[in-house]
Amino acid sequence: MVALGGLVAVPIVELARVGVEEWQGGGGLDRAVSGAALFNTMWTGAAVAVLAVAAGTGAAFVTERMAVPGRRWLRLGIVVPIVVPGFVSALSWARAYGPGGLTDDLVGWELPGVFGAPGVVAVVAVNAMPIAYVIAAAALRSRAEPDLERAARAAGAGRRVAAATVTLPLLAPALLGAAALTFIVGINAFGVPAILGTPAGFGTVTTRIYQDLARSASPAAFSRAVLLALLLVAIALAFVAIADRMLAGLGSLTRTAAPAGPQAVARRSGIAAAIAVWLTVGAVTVVPLVALILVALTRGVGLAPVPSNWTLGNFAEALDGPLLGALGRSLLLAAAAATAAVALGALVAALQRRRAGRLYAAAVLLTFAVPGSTLAVAVLLAYGGRLRDTLTIILIAYVAKLWGVGHRTVAGSAAGLPPDLYRAARAAGASAWTAVRTVVAPQVRPALVAGWLLVFLFALHELTMSSLLHGPGTGTLAVEILDLQQLGDVPVSAALATLLTVPPLVLGVAVVILAGGRLLGGAR
Amino acid sequence: MTPAVELRDVAVSYGAVRAVDGISLQCEPGETLALLGPSGSGKTTLIYAVAGFVPLAAGEIAIGGRVVAGPGRSVPPDTRAVGMVFQNYALWPHLDALDTVAYPLRRAGLDRAEARARARDLLSRLGMEDLASRRPAELSGGQQQRVGLARALARDAAVYLLDEPTAHVDAAVRVAVQEEIGRARRASRAAAIYSSHDAAEALALADRVALLRAGRLVQLGTPADVYERPVDLWAARLTGPASVLDGDGGRVIVRPDWAELGGSTSGEVAEVWYRGTHTDYRVATPGGELVVRAPGPPTVAIGDRPGVTVRRTWPLDGAGD
Numbered sequence: 033m034v035a036l037g038g039l040v041a042v043p044i045v046e047l048a049r050v051g052v053e054e055w056q057g058g059g060g061l062d063r064a065v066s067g068a069a070l071f072n073t074m075w076t077g078a079a080v081a082v083l084a085v086a087a088g089t090g091a092a093f094v095t096e097r098m099a100v101p102g103r104r105w106l107r108l109g110i111v112v113p114i115v116v117p118g119f120v121s122a123l124s125w126a127r128a129y130g131p132g133g134l135t136d137d138l139v140g141w142e143l144p145g146v147f148g149a150p151g152v153v154a155v156v157a158v159n160a161m162p163i164a165y166v167i168a169a170a171a172l173r174s175r176a177e178p179d180l181e182r183a184a185r186a187a188g189a190g191r192r193v194a195a196a197t198v199t200l201p202l203l204a205p206a207l208l209g210a211a212a213l214t215f216i217v218g219i220n221a222f223g224v225p226a227i228l229g230t231p232a233g234f235g236t237v238t239t240r241i242y243q244d245l246a247r248s249a250s251p252a253a254f255s256r257a258v259l260l261a262l263l264l265v266a267i268a269l270a271f272v273a274i275a276d277r278m279l280a281g282l283g284s285l286t287r288t289a290a291p292a293g294p295q296a297v298a299r300r301s302g303i304a305a306a307i308a309v310w311l312t313v314g315a316v317t318v319v320p321l322v323a324l325i326l327v328a329l330t331r332g333v334g335l336a337p338v339p340s341n342w343t344l345g346n347f348a349e350a351l352d353g354p355l356l357g358a359l360g361r362s363l364l365l366a367a368a369a370a371t372a373a374v375a376l377g378a379l380v381a382a383l384q385r386r387r388a389g390r391l392y393a394a395a396v397l398l399t400f401a402v403p404g405s406t407l408a409v410a411v412l413l414a415y416g417g418r419l420r421d422t423l424t425i426i427l428i429a430y431v432a433k434l435w436g437v438g439h440r441t442v443a444g445s446a447a448g449l450p451p452d453l454y455r456a457a458r459a460a461g462a463s464a465w466t467a468v469r470t471v472v473a474p475q476v477r478p479a480l481v482a483g484w485l486l487v488f489l490f491a492l493h494e495l496t497m498s499s500l501l502h503g504p505g506t507g508t509l510a511v512e513i514l515d516l517q518q519l520g521d522v523p524v525s526a527a528l529a530t531l532l533t534v535p536p537l538v539l540g541v542a543v544v545i546l547a548g549g550r551l552l553g554g555a556r
Numbered sequence: 557m558t559p560a561v562e563l564r565d566v567a568v569s570y571g572a573v574r575a576v577d578g579i580s581l582q583c584e585p586g587e588t589l590a591l592l593g594p595s596g597s598g599k600t601t602l603i604y605a606v607a608g609f610v611p612l613a614a615g616e617i618a619i620g621g622r623v624v625a626g627p628g629r630s631v632p633p634d635t636r637a638v639g640m641v642f643q644n645y646a647l648w649p650h651l652d653a654l655d656t657v658a659y660p661l662r663r664a665g666l667d668r669a670e671a672r673a674r675a676r677d678l679l680s681r682l683g684m685e686d687l688a689s690r691r692p693a694e695l696s697g698g699q700q701q702r703v704g705l706a707r708a709l710a711r712d713a714a715v716y717l718l719d720e721p722t723a724h725v726d727a728a729v730r731v732a733v734q735e736e737i738g739r740a741r742r743a744s745r746a747a748a749i750y751s752s753h754d755a756a757e758a759l760a761l762a763d764r765v766a767l768l769r770a771g772r773l774v775q776l777g778t779p780a781d782v783y784e785r786p787v788d789l790w791a792a793r794l795t796g797p798a799s800v801l802d803g804d805g806g807r808v809i810v811r812p813d814w815a816e817l818g819g820s821t822s823g824e825v826a827e828v829w830y831r832g833t834h835t836d837y838r839v840a841t842p843g844g845e846l847v848v849r850a851p852g853p854p855t856v857a858i859g860d861r862p863g864v865t866v867r868r869t870w871p872l873d874g875a876g877d
Contacts (some may be wrong), residue, residue, distance in 0.1 A: 187661035
């Protein structure tokens with residue numbers, strides 16, 4: 033409780049206090065500039081939500097309701113973009129489909145608007161889609177199980193009428209919840225608009241805060257950043273409330289008897305649909321990453337990515353001197369944040385099992401929705417006096433932001449444990465400690481490991497807060513990549529982005545396999 | 557007379573597994589047919605095939621004389637004249653009982669007010685008018701199953717399909733649901749196909765019983781047929797308690813009610829189970845162990861040697877298990 037207060041409550045209260053002061057001090061929003069930024073943030077968030085929910089729902093229908101070969105791998109392919117950080121997606125889309133990118137080199141075609149609003153929306157939507165997919169798939173399984181559609185068909189409803197009167201009404205709350213969550217992802221996005229939006233003069237609230245805080249020293253810019261941060265968190269929290277309402281009880285709804293019926297029953301063949309999903313995954317995730325890796329391997333910008341032009345020099349440069357230090361700091365911070373987040377998460381989960389845990393759990397969930405930009409500004413206001421430009425202040429921000437991830441993974445696993453398992457151990461003669469050690473711990477251990485790896489990964493890939501909180505000599509790898517990109521050193525930033533993404537991608541796939549059913553929503 | 561349902565050599569495959577294999581049977585209008593078998597014997601699959609939820613690998617299904625499924629053709633479920641009760645109820649969480657029962661009426665073309673009025677009628681005929689405004693989350697298991705039954709009956713069907721309708725309700729509710737099914741069925745001339753793994757239920761409810769094992773039809777007959785003249789030991793055990801005795805002419809089965817205590821055959825009581833309405837005794841006889849059922853509380857104790865009389869047997873014809 034103390035930790036939670038220190039990490040989240042104190043900074044946010046401090047932010048609100050300073051915000052009110054700034055407001056009364058007449059430092060109001062510069063309407064001309066931030067009005068456009070606010071408008072851009074809202075409409076890109078909405079567009080991201082619509083695209084992500086449409087794509088995620090479509091994909092969920094394919095994997096859950098159709099007969100597709102390799103269902104497990106298809107599910108994995110759909111959720112994998114979640115372990116690619118947004119700014120790396122943005123970099124790789126620019127390398128794949130932008131001017132002078134892979135498709136431009138090969139066939140002289142580039143995607144119009146990669147730099148600018150369309151690119152920002154598309155790439156953020158790609159990164160948000162797995163969230164919508166996971167929710168839609170869970171809802172299809174638990175809220176709209178196939179027998180409910182069959183009951184409608186046996187009552188005389190055609191395929192379309194059954195979908196309109198049964199399936200959609202049952203899915204609606206989940207889809208609205210998914211839309212609210214992906215909207216939050218959209219308005220909180222920083223890396224993608226910073227890389228694809230800023231060069232085209234397309235600004236959002238988050239890039240505005242970055243420019244005001246990291247690129248300007250004027251008091252007016254600072255006060256505007258504070259107010260924008262407050263505004264962003266207010267919007268995000270409003271949508272969290274919606275999502276929370278809509279998603280309450282997902283997975284535990286009114287199923288009174290075990291699902292019956294042969295599981296393999298009457299699925300329509302989905303081979304064509306599965307191929308379409310694979311092709312989409314390839315186009316939005318695989319091709320851009322390949323393009324990024326090719327750039328990282330190629331001697332200079334503008335050279336054809338053929339083996340004769342290949343070199344490891346970019347990687348050598350990436351691992352040299354100051355950049356190696358940044359890599360070390362990133363790994364250290366990520367490991368520390370993961371350890372702290374999982375420890376705190378487990379603690380909260382343990383408290384929760386006793387009583388009165390709901391409040392903590394809700395608070396923890398909220399922290400994940402608080403925009404990184406806001407949290408960074410808030411932490412800076414609360415602790416910046418003493419800790420400015422230290423790694424500690426970055427670590428505080430990471431833990432505040434990410435311990436919800438650690439908590440949810442652990443709590444999810446603990447909640448799945450029937451209390452009778454523990455009671456059975458006690459009744460078999462085990463002491464409380466022995467029962468926890470021999471019965472509870474083995475069941476929770478995979479979740480602890482998975483939670484640690486997830487937090488580690490998210491912290492390693494964190495850009496928004498790091499870019500606002502770092503000082504001379506405390507920049508993380510993600511920050512260095514952003515700076516290199518802005519300086520125009522494309523090959524080395526591509527090499528760094530590859531280093532940051534590809535090993536964790538392999539690791540991420542391992543996490544998903546380890547956490548198995550929980551992340552993929554159970555293999556059938 | 558055109559059969560309400562006719563199955564000819566029906567087979568259903570899931571991948572390489574034949575879930576239903578070469579089943580032929582007919583169900584006349586007004587008749588109740590029970591599918592009796594252990595879990596995994598193909599009951600649910602067969603019902604799903606009649607409803608139109610699984611494609612046939614071979615064979616043909618006709619409902620009311622109209623072929624609805626066969627090689628290369630399958631009529632969708634909503635245009636087959638079926639009403640269905642699902643094992644897991646399959647009630648729609650977003651609809652209350654009234655709108656659930658009105659749903660098939662709406663699909664049949666009635667407007668909302670008319671459909672609701674008819675649904676209310678049906679609910680009150682089934683004694684559930686007080687449940688009309690409740691959603692599934694506010695109903696007990698038995699109530700949910702009765703709403704599911706009302707929803708099925710609301711459709712004007714040639715055959716009602718009931719997939720283990722009492723599998724998940726307790727004994728008292730089971731009797732109530734069975735009574736309702738019987739009453740509702742007698743009121744219409746539609747046929748009913750009813751799957752169950754409970755022999756007593758199947759024998760009590762059905763006009764004819766089909767015994768299924770591993771997707772194949774083992775025996776088809778009236779409840780008395782399958783109980784008194786089972787085709788083999790497996791069928792005998794499935795349809796009720798049976799003892800196997802070695803007699804002069806080979807092995808025979810003896811139902812508990814086919815024997816009584818006292819008589820010339822020697823027998824020592826090994827076990828006594830008092831069951832309220834009657835008592836079962838396990839008696840060791842020279843031909844083997846025999847279960848004897850007698851009305852009332854126990855009259856002999858373990859270790860007593862009352863002897864037994866076997867009034868009736870049924871030969872196994874060497875068809876063992």
